[in-house]
Amino acid sequence: GQNIDQPTEMTATEGAIVQINCTYQTSGFNGLFWYQQHAGEAPTFLSYNVLDGLEEKGRFSSFLSRSKGYSYLLLKELQMKDSASYLCAVINNAGNMLTFGGGTRLMVKP
Amino acid sequence: NAGVTQTPKFQVLKTGQSMTLQCAQDMNHEYMSWYRQDPGMGLRLIHYSVGAGITDQGEVPNGYNVSRSTTEDFPLRLLSAAPSQTSVYFCASRFRDLNTEAFFGQGTRLTVV
Numbered sequence: 001g002q003n004i005d006q007p008t009e010m011t012a013t014e015g016a017i018v019q020i021n022c023t024y025q026t027s028g029f030n031g032l033f034w035y036q037q038h039a040g041e042a043p044t045f046l047s048y049n050v051l052d053g054l055e056e057k058g059r060f061s062s063f064l065s066r067s068k069g070y071s072y073l074l075l076k077e078l079q080m081k082d083s084a085s086y087l088c089a090v091i092n093n094a095g096n097m098l099t100f101g102g103g104t105r106l107m108v109k110p
Numbered sequence: 111n112a113g114v115t116q117t118p119k120f121q122v123l124k125t126g127q128s129m130t131l132q133c134a135q136d137m138n139h140e141y142m143s144w145y146r147q148d149p150g151m152g153l154r155l156i157h158y159s160v161g162a163g164i165t166d167q168g169e170v171p172n173g174y175n176v177s178r179s180t181t182e183d184f185p186l187r188l189l190s191a192a193p194s195q196t197s198v199y200f201c202a203s204r205f206r207d208l209n210t211e212a213f214f215g216q217g218t219r220l221t222v223v
Contacts, residue, residue, distance in 0.1 A: 008150065030208050042200060043153070045211035087152060095208040096141065096160050097168065102152035 002026045004101035006088050011107045012078055020073045020086050020104045028093030034062050034073045035087040037103070043087055046073070075106075083108045112136050116201050116215035123191040123222045131186040131218050133201030139213075140206040142184040143168070144176065146197040147217075153200065159184055160206070191222045 003025045012018040024032070031050040035043035047055055049064035049071060061074040073086055088101040117132045135142065143158040145168075155168030159178040173195060175187040184203075188195060198219050204212040 033211060042214035042216050044214070048209055048211065050209060089153075091208060095206070096166075097155060097158060098143065098202075098204075098212055099155065099169075100145075100153040102150060 002090055002092070002099040004088055004090055004099060006086075006101040006104045008102065009105045009107070011109060012075075014078055014080060014108055014110050016078050017074065017076050018078060018106065020075070020088075020106065022071045022073070022088030022101055024069050024071070024088070024090050024101075026069075026090050026092070026099075029066065029090060030093050030095055031091045032062075032064055032071050033089040033091070033098070034060075034071075035089065035100075037085045037087060039084070046086075078108050080108050080110070082106065114201055114203055114213050114215040116199075116218050118218060119216065120219050121221070123188070123220065125191060125193060125222060127191050129188055129191065131188075131199055131201075131220075133184045133186065133215060134182050135184075135201075135203040135213070136182065137203065137213065138181060139203035140181070141212075142178065142201065142203045143212070144174070144184070144186045145200045145202065146170065146195075147200060148197050156186065156199075188220075193222045196220060196222045 034046040037043040047062040059076045085103040087103045114135045144156040145153040157176040159165045201215040202212040
C-alpha cells in the first residue's frame, strides 16, 4: 500500500518563501506529482519528479529524494493567490494508480 | 477545449436512492479514475480504468460501480446512497505514459440525506 504524509496547514507571509514537505512509504514508486487546488476547484498540475534532485519552474520548485522517501515543494515570492491546498501524489510501479496525500492548506497573509 | 467534463455539479440524494455521476474526456486518454475528497482526507481512489473494457478497484470501492464501454466515458454509479457517501467526487484522466499528469474534472458535490 501507500502511505503519504504532509502537514495539514501552513501559514506564510506575502513575498516570503515556503517549503511544503511530503514523505511517503510505498510498495511501489515510479514518480511523484505536486498539484495545487484552490478552494472549490479541481486540482491542477504543478510538477513531476522521478529522479533525485530539484526541478524548477518559475517561482515553484520541487525536490525528490527516492532513498529517503521525501519530497518538498518550494514556493518563492509568495503571492496572495498562492493561498490554496497543495497535494502530493505518488504513482505506482505499474503506472496505473495515483495515490494522494491529505494535502497541505497554505494561507498567505499580507 | 472541453478536457474532462463531469455532470452534475451538485446533487442531493435521499438515503437508498441510486444515481450515476457522468465523466467524459475528449483528450483520448487511456487512463481514467474516480476519486472522492473529504475534509482532511485528501483524494481517495474509488475505481480506475486503464482502457475500454478494463476497470479495477481503488482504495474505497465499496458502494460504487463503474464501467468503461468507450475510451471517452467513465460513469460512476452509486447503487444505494448512504450519508457516508456525502463528498466531492472528482474524475481524472491521463495518458498511459508514466510521466504524464492527470487532468481533473470540476467535481460533483454530492449530499446524501
